Amino acid sequence: MEDQTTPVREQHRFSVSQLQRYLSSRLQVPAPLGVRQYSCGQSNPTFLVQSGSQSFVLRKKPPGALLPGAHRVDREFQVQEALHGAGFPVPKPILFCSDPEVIGTSFYLMEHVQGRIFRDGRLPGVAAAERAALYVAAVETLARLHATDLQDLGLQRYGGREEYCRRQVSTWTRQYRGSTHQDLPAMKQLSEWLMENLPPSDHQVVLVHGDFRMENLVFHPTEARVLAVLDWELSTTGQPLADLGYFLMAHYWPEGSEVTDTMGSVSAMEGVPRAEELISIYCRCRGIPNVLPEMSFYLALSHFKLAAIAQGVYARFLLGNASAPNAAQFGQCVAPLAQVGLQIAHGSLSPPEPRLFLQTSRGLTVLGRVQDFMRRHVLPAQEEVAEYYRKHANSPQRWTTPQIIQDLKVKARAAGLWNLFLPSVSGLSQLDYAHVAEETGRCVFAPDVFNCQAPDTGNMEVLHMFGTEEQKKKWLEPLLNGDIRSCFCMTEPGVASSDATNMACSLLRDGEHYVVHGRKWWASGAGNPECKVAIVMCRNASSESNNRHKQHSLVLVPLDAAGVTRVRALTVFGQDDAVHGGHFEMDFHRVTVPVSDVILGEGRGFEAAQGRLGPGRLHHCMRAVGLSERALELLCHRATTRTTFGKKLYQHEVVSHWIAECRLLIDQTRLLTLSAARALDTTGSRAARKQIALTKVAAARLGCRVLDVAIQVHGAAGVSDDFPLAQMYSSVRALRLADGPDEVHLSSVARLELRDQRRKTSSRL
Known part of the structure; x- marks a missing residue:
């Protein structure tokens, strides 16, 4: 970047x-030519070359006497040419x-990549969430490099083939001895330890960068995405973990040392993932333990x-041909670096164990933006928003989305924060989105702002996975655009709906049409004027x-079709949930729809419905965690600002225990939900159904418990409309019934657990 350049230094001037x-003569580059030197570059001097609107980067050997085999700009050019042809950044x-x-020396020219280069690995001035995302993007790029095939790159003969670690120890021992001006015992001891402890598994041969640091990456101007990896001078073939270790060094440097004064430690920076987290991400990307x-x-x-x-x-500073202006400071880093290396070698700085449930770089970026x-x-x-619903509490206008939410939706879509729940659209994993869902759970209307509200998310997932092109064009596209809303009609007032096979609303084939006849209730969102279509679960009248589980079908029913009636709005603990579009009893009286409106096929209703229930249940669960976090915040604020019997509320032991128990429950449930999300990502909805069922029960119980004590701490105010706690409680208590009551999920968990135990027992015999 141009703001990181200086006039060409005296010792590096050329014609x-x-x-x-x-x-x-070779590129038809017109005069005049402007040349500035990058302030970075400790080895091969690097220059920004500009001619009119064209910009290039030039790298050359430094002048003067050089160590044998060093500063091979021809190798840099060779490896970049191979990688660029393979699509690597x-x-x-x-x-x-x-x-x-x-x-005066050999050199090469490359394109000038516009982006962000962070010379300080601590990434000062960057928000914590983005700092984390940038580090994750870097380690993902490193894993991608190590996954490239040498033969595909045409680099089969690039670098050495065997005993990489031995060669590295020998090479750097030789380089050190060739440039040292004093004998440092720590360097001698570390060299000897390394040669005596060469790993036995030194057999991997992949392309390694050799100097993989944040400073050698160009990031997108606004996104946590690596556009280019720079400085391939030390690249070779060998053990990829050497690159990973080099990238992680700054995590081990003690604060206040000569090393951190010159190079900077990242261990104390908020947002920078810990070493074990980056190791886990790297291993996941490469598919290794x-x-x-x-x-x-x-x-x-x-x-x-x-x-x-x-x-x-x-x-090189002593010789007068150093590339960097701060080269003099590097002399005082040699001994401290060797000392840290010895501490690691002797086990006093061993790397910690890896953690689970790490987000992708995109997931971290999106979460920070949300x-x-x-x-x-x-x-x-x-x-x-609350004032709007108070004002229109007894008016039909309460079903209409207020303008302020509509305006927020426009802003969110313009910001790219739209349809985040759908992996194929957002690029987020279920684990990524779980964190986003938790954040939106803190506000009752937040999911709507990002077009991530239930039941539309589940309906869009069904149409995305199972819809025909005609169905997608007619219903999925406007739903994804936010132009319309939808509802899901499954539960019925006339049967025990906890057993979904009891559903009796009928579907009768009549030539090229179906006739839908029956009554449904708890059709969430049906009151919103923009709700244009329902997905209805029906029993096939002619099923044999x-x-x-093969007797039901899902069918798309336009809500303006003849015979569709919104019978009444239902209440939840006396509230009509107008902000969600309410919950309606619906009558489908001999409604005619074309055969093409059946989803996936006749008799496959449960198969299609399961596609929406797995992710949808997790979305509910993480929103419940976010809601519980918000309730705990309100609880703690109340407990620290109110006094009873001469003490703050939190000073009463029972209240302090409530606070601790809430934190315990929230963190437990969050981990359980993230585990289920990871299982959904890695094993699929069917294999993860036990974890999803466990999470569904735990999240609803969590919300009820935290809201109950939050209301208790607020006293009478807690059950009033002066605080959101009563509304929050009603929604989370209803979650113990939504998508199936707790008891059904517990029965499912028990059945699956018994199956798993039988498998364990048989495998031991």
Whole structure:
């Protein structure tokens, strides 16, 4: 980037006119040519070359006497050319010049990639959520590099083939001895330890970068996405974990040391993932076990290597041909780096165990943007929205979405925060979206702002997975656009709906049409004027199947069709839930729909319905966690601002125990939900159904418990409309019935647990 350049330093000046003539003859680059030097670059000097609207980056060997085998810009060009051709993010290589007559040394030219380069690994000035996302994006890119095939790249003969670790220890010992001006015992001890403890599994041969750091990455200007990996001078083939260890070094540097003063430690920076988290992400991306017993060796090797590089930078400073203006500071880092390497080698700084449930870089980025949008736009609008529903409590207008929410939806869509629940649209995993759903659970209308409200999300998932092209065009596209709303009609007033096979609303084939006849209730969202279609569960009147789960179908019914009647709005603990479009009893009196409106096929209703229930249940659960977090915040605020019997409420032991128990329950349920989301991502809805059922029960119980004690701490105010607790309680208590009562889920869990126990027992015999 241009703001990271300086005038060309005296020791690195070359003939710009000769470069101009050379580039003009080969690339038709017009005069005049502007050249500035990048302030970075500890090894090969790097320059920004500009001609009119064209910008290039030039890398060359430094002048003067050089260590044998170092500063191979020809190798840099070769590997970038191979990677660029394979679609890996590197700057496009343009030309290589081996003729020293042009500018004094060999050099190569590549494209100038516009983006963000962070010279400080602590990423100052970046929000914590984005800082985390940038680190995750970096380690994902590293894993992608190590997954490339050398043969596909045409780099079968690039670098050495065997004993990579031995070669690395020998190379950097030699480089250090060739540039040192003093004998440091720590460097000698670390070199000897490394040679005596070479890992036995040194057999992997992949392309390694050799200097993979945040400083050598170009990120997208606004997104946590790597556009280009720079500085391939040290690239070779060998053990990929050496790259990972090198990337993680700054996590092990103690604060206040010469190393951190010069290079910066990231361990204390908010948002930077811990070393074990990055290791886990890397292993997941590469599909390898996340327990790496030899990681200590690679971390120690990385510190030895960086110490040798720092010694070389300082040696070039003494010779007067260093590339960086702060080269003098590197001399004081050599011994401390070696000491840290020795501590790791001897086990006093061993890497911690990896953690679970880590988001992708995109997931972290989106979560940070959602949190910011909630803070700036959604939460401040709560009072205005509440006032709208108070004003129109007895008016039909209460079913209409207030303009302030409509305006927020426009802003959210413009910000790209739209349809986040659908992986194929948002690019988020279920685990990613679980965190987003928790955030939106803090506000009753927040899911609507991001077009992530139930029951539309489940209906869109069904249409996305099972809908025909005609059905998608007619209903899915306007739902995804937010132009219409929908409802799901399953529960019936005349049967015990906890057993879904009891559904009796009939579906009768009549030529090229079906006739839908029956009554449904608890059709959530049906009161909204924009609700245009219902997905209705019907029993096939002509079904001959003996399988109770093959007798029903899902059918799309337009709500303006003849025979469809909104009978009445139902209440939940006396509230009509108008903000959600209410819950309606619906009558379908001999409603005629075309055969093409059946989803997936006749008799496959339960099969299609299961597609919406897995993710949808998890969305409910994480919103319940977010709701519980909000209730706990209100509880704690009340407990610290009210006094009874001479003490603050929280000073009464019973209240303090309530607070602790709420935190315990919230964290337990969050982990259970994230575990289910991860299972949904990795094993699919069917395999994850036990975890989903467990989570469904736990989340509803959590909300009821936290809301109950929050109301108790608020006293009479807690059951009034002065606080949102009563409304929150009614919604979360209803969750114990929605998508099936707790008892049905517990029976399912017990059945699946018994099956799993039988399998365990049989496998041991």
